[in-house]
Amino acid sequence: MRMSNKTADRVATAVFYFFAFLIILILAGLIGFILYRGLSHISFGFLTSPPQTFKVGGGIGPQLFNSLFLLVLTMIITVPLGIGAGIYMAEYARPGRFTDFIRLVVEVLSSFPSIVVGLFGLLVFVNYFGLKFSLLAGALALTVFNLPLMVRITEQGIRGVPREQKEAGLALGLTRWKTIVKIMLPVALPTILTGTILAAGRVFGEAAALLFTAGMSSPRLDFTDWNPFSPVSPLNPLRPAETLAVHIWKINSEGIAPDAAQIAAGASAVLILTVLLFNLGSRWLGRFLYRKLTASR
Amino acid sequence: MKATLDPARPGSEGAEPTSRAEASSEPRAEASPASAAPSGGTPPRPTARRKSRSGGEWFGKTYTLICVAVLIVTIFSIVYFVASKGLSTFFVNGVSLKEFLFGTKWAPDGEPQSFGALPFITGSFVTSILAACISAPLAFCAAIFMTELMPKFGKRVMQPVIELLAGIPSVVYGFVGLTVIVPFFRAIFPGQGLGLAAGAVVLSIMILPTITTIATDAMSNLPRGLKEGSYALGATRWQTISRSILPAVIPSMLTGVVLGIARAFGEALAVQMVIGNAPHIPSSLFESASTLTSVITLSMGNTIMGQVQNNVLWSLALVLLVMTFVFVAIVRVLERRSLR
Numbered sequence: 001m002r003m004s005n006k007t008a009d010r011v012a013t014a015v016f017y018f019f020a021f022l023i024i025l026i027l028a029g030l031i032g033f034i035l036y037r038g039l040s041h042i043s044f045g046f047l048t049s050p051p052q053t054f055k056v057g058g059g060i061g062p063q064l065f066n067s068l069f070l071l072v073l074t075m076i077i078t079v080p081l082g083i084g085a086g087i088y089m090a091e092y093a094r095p096g097r098f099t100d101f102i103r104l105v106v107e108v109l110s111s112f113p114s115i116v117v118g119l120f121g122l123l124v125f126v127n128y129f130g131l132k133f134s135l136l137a138g139a140l141a142l143t144v145f146n147l148p149l150m151v152r153i154t155e156q157g158i159r160g161v162p163r164e165q166k167e168a169g170l171a172l173g174l175t176r177w178k179t180i181v182k183i184m185l186p187v188a189l190p191t192i193l194t195g196t197i198l199a200a201g202r203v204f205g206e207a208a209a210l211l212f213t214a215g216m217s218s219p220r221l222d223f224t225d226w227n228p229f230s231p232v233s234p235l236n237p238l239r240p241a242e243t244l245a246v247h248i249w250k251i252n253s254e255g256i257a258p259d260a261a262q263i264a265a266g267a268s269a270v271l272i273l274t275v276l277l278f279n280l281g282s283r284w285l286g287r288f289l290y291r292k293l294t295a296s297r
Numbered sequence: 298m299k300a301t302l303d304p305a306r307p308g309s310e311g312a313e314p315t316s317r318a319e320a321s322s323e324p325r326a327e328a329s330p331a332s333a334a335p336s337g338g339t340p341p342r343p344t345a346r347r348k349s350r351s352g353g354e355w356f357g358k359t360y361t362l363i364c365v366a367v368l369i370v371t372i373f374s375i376v377y378f379v380a381s382k383g384l385s386t387f388f389v390n391g392v393s394l395k396e397f398l399f400g401t402k403w404a405p406d407g408e409p410q411s412f413g414a415l416p417f418i419t420g421s422f423v424t425s426i427l428a429a430c431i432s433a434p435l436a437f438c439a440a441i442f443m444t445e446l447m448p449k450f451g452k453r454v455m456q457p458v459i460e461l462l463a464g465i466p467s468v469v470y471g472f473v474g475l476t477v478i479v480p481f482f483r484a485i486f487p488g489q490g491l492g493l494a495a496g497a498v499v500l501s502i503m504i505l506p507t508i509t510t511i512a513t514d515a516m517s518n519l520p521r522g523l524k525e526g527s528y529a530l531g532a533t534r535w536q537t538i539s540r541s542i543l544p545a546v547i548p549s550m551l552t553g554v555v556l557g558i559a560r561a562f563g564e565a566l567a568v569q570m571v572i573g574n575a576p577h578i579p580s581s582l583f584e585s586a587s588t589l590t591s592v593i594t595l596s597m598g599n600t601i602m603g604q605v606q607n608n609v610l611w612s613l614a615l616v617l618l619v620m621t622f623v624f625v626a627i628v629r630v631l632e633r634r635s636l637r
Contacts, residue, residue, distance in 0.1 A: 005533050005535075005536065006533065008533070008535050008536075009533035009534055009535040009536070011535075012534070012535035012538070012539075013446070013534065013535070015438070016438050016441050016442050016445075016446055017442070017446065019434075019435055019439065019442075020438055020439055020442035020443075020446075020451075020455065022435070023435060023439050023458065023459075023462075023505065024454065024455070024458050026462075026502060027461060027462055030462075030465070030473060030502075031461075033473060033477065034469065034472075034473065037476075080364075081364050081367055082364075083364075084360055084361045084363070084364030084365075085361065085364035085365045085367070085368055087357075087361050088361035088362060088364060088365050089365075091361075092358060092361055092362075102365055102368065102369070104625075105368055105369055105372050106368065107625055108372060108621065108622065108625050109368065109371065109372050111556075111559055111560075111563075111621050111624065111625055112375065112563070112618070112621055113562070113563025113564070113565065113590065113617050113621065114563065114565065115563065115565040115590050115593055115594060115617070116375070116379065116563070116614050116617050116618055116621075117375070119379065119593070119597070119611070119614050120374075120375045120378055120379060122597075123378050123379075123382065124374065124378060127602070144371055144375070147367075147368065147371070148368075151368070175353055175354040175357075176354060176357065177353045177354045177356065177357030177358070178353055178354075180357065181357070198464070201464050202464065205464075205465070205466025205467070205468070205469070206466070207466070207467065207468050208467070208564075208565040208566050208590075208594070211594065211597075211598075212597060212598070216598075245466050245468045246468075248468045248469070248472060249468045249471065249566050249570070252468075252471065252472055252475055252570055253569075253570060261476075264472055265472075265476075268468075268469050268472050268473075271468075271469055272465065272469060275464050275465065275466065276461070276464075278464075279460065279464050283457075
C-alpha cells in the first residue's frame, strides 16, 4: 500500500519538527541537568577555598583563578598576533600561491586535535624552552589552538567593512596602514570583539591542550602575595596551574575525595555558567556596539 | 602628463587654458609632491610628510607579515617535532611499521613488548563514524527546520541553541556522558555501559553544531528558483525537500560530515571519560574500548621521554596528525566539487 503524497508530506513534516525540538530538548536537558546537579553545591566557600584530596569540603578557588589568569595571558599573546595576521589576509595578501598556502595553513592549524597541540607544547614549550609545567607554557599552547580562529574572525571583520569607507580613507591620501588602523579597524571592531569573546569561551573550557603544558597540579597559593616572581604568588606565570576544566577531568577520572561527584557537578556548573556568560555577553555587546556605531535599532 | 593632470583639477586654471608648462608648474609643485620631483626643487614639507607616511606603511606591512610568519613557523614546527618523535619508534627503537598499524596486541610493558595500535585506530574510526551517522540526519532535520519550516523561530531559538551546543566544553560533555548516558546504557544493555556506543553518542552531540551550521548555510544559499520551481509543479513540501533540496545540498552535507568526523577523531577527554579504556578491539559496541586520543591522554604522563613506551605514543599522535591532513584534503576536494 502506498502512502498518498499528502500523508507522506505530513509525516515528514512531523519528523522534522520532532527532531528539531529534540535538539532543543537535548540542550535544555544538558544545561538543566548540570545546573540542577551543580547549583546546590555552589557557594562562596566552594568558589574560594582550595581543593581537598581526601576530605569532604574541597573547593575550586585556585582552579577558577588559574582559568581566568590563563585566559588573560592567552589573550595578551593571541590578540595582537591574530589581528595582525588577519589584517594581512584581508588587506595585504594578493591572490596567488602564497596566499592560498597561508589559507591552507590556517585551515590545517584550526583542525589539529587539541591533544596534539598539547603534546607539541609539552615537547617545545615545556621541555625545549625549559618553561616546565607552567601557566606560560599553557598560554602558548592555547595560543596555537586559538590563533587560527582569531585570524579568521579578524579577516571576516575587516572584509565586512564597506568598500566606500576604505576608499574614502585612501582618497584622502592616507596610506593603507593608516586607513586600516584609523578607519577599517574601528568599523570592524564589533565583529572582532564578539568573535574574540566567543573564542575566549572556547579557551576557558579547553582542557586537552593543557594537561601536559599547564600541568595537572596547583601549588599552594598565597593570595596575599602579589609579587609575580614569588613561587607561591598567584600571579607568577612560571608556576604550574591546574585549570577548572582540567580539574573536572581529573576528579572524574581519578578523584578520591568522598564528595568528588558533587565537586565535579559544581565545577561543571561554574564552567557552563561562565561559558554562557561569555556567549550572552558577546551577543549583547555585539548588538550594543552595532546600534551605537550605526545609529540603527 | 598635462593631459592627465589638467582634467583632475577643473576650474583651478580654467581662466587660461592655453597657458602651458611655465604657468602651471608653480601651483602644481605645491599641490602634489609627486609631480614636483622631476621639476627639480623639492619643497621640504611634503618630503617630510612622505617619509613618515611610508614609515607607517612599512611598519604595518612588516608587522602583519611577522604575524603570518608565526603561523607558518608554528605549523611546520608542529609537524617536524611530532613527526621526528613519532618516527623514532620505527627508526630508533626498531618497531616494525606493520606491527604498529596492524598488530592487535598492545602491551608496552609486557614481556615481550608489543605495540599493535590497531585497537586504537579502529576505536577512533568506529566512534567518530558512528557519531557522524547519528549526527548527520539530526543536523539535516535541524537545517531543514531552520530554512524551510520555521525560519523565524529557527533564527531566534534554534541558531542560539546550536551555538551554545558548540560552546559547551568537552569535559562537561564527558561529565554528563559519565553521569547520564553510561548508567542509562548499563541499565538496558549488557556490560558496564562504558564503551564505543557511549563515546559515539557523546561525540554525536558535540559534532552536531559543525554539521548543522554547514548544512544550514548550504540550504540558505540555494537559488530561489530551485524550490519555487518545484512548488510551482505542484510538489508537496516533502517532495521538494527530498527531490530538489536534498540532492542539491548533498556535497555540502558531505563536507560537514567530514569536518564533523575530523572533530570527533581528535576529541580527547570527553571520549576518554566514557569509553572505558581497555586496550583491545571490542566484540560489541557496549564493551570497553580505547581510541588514539584516549590512550595518549592516559599514558603520556606515566612514561619517560625518550623510551620506546613514550615514543610509541608520539607515533599515535603522528597518526592523528596525518589523519588531520587527510580530512583537510577530503574537505578541499569536496568543496572544489561543489563549487563546480
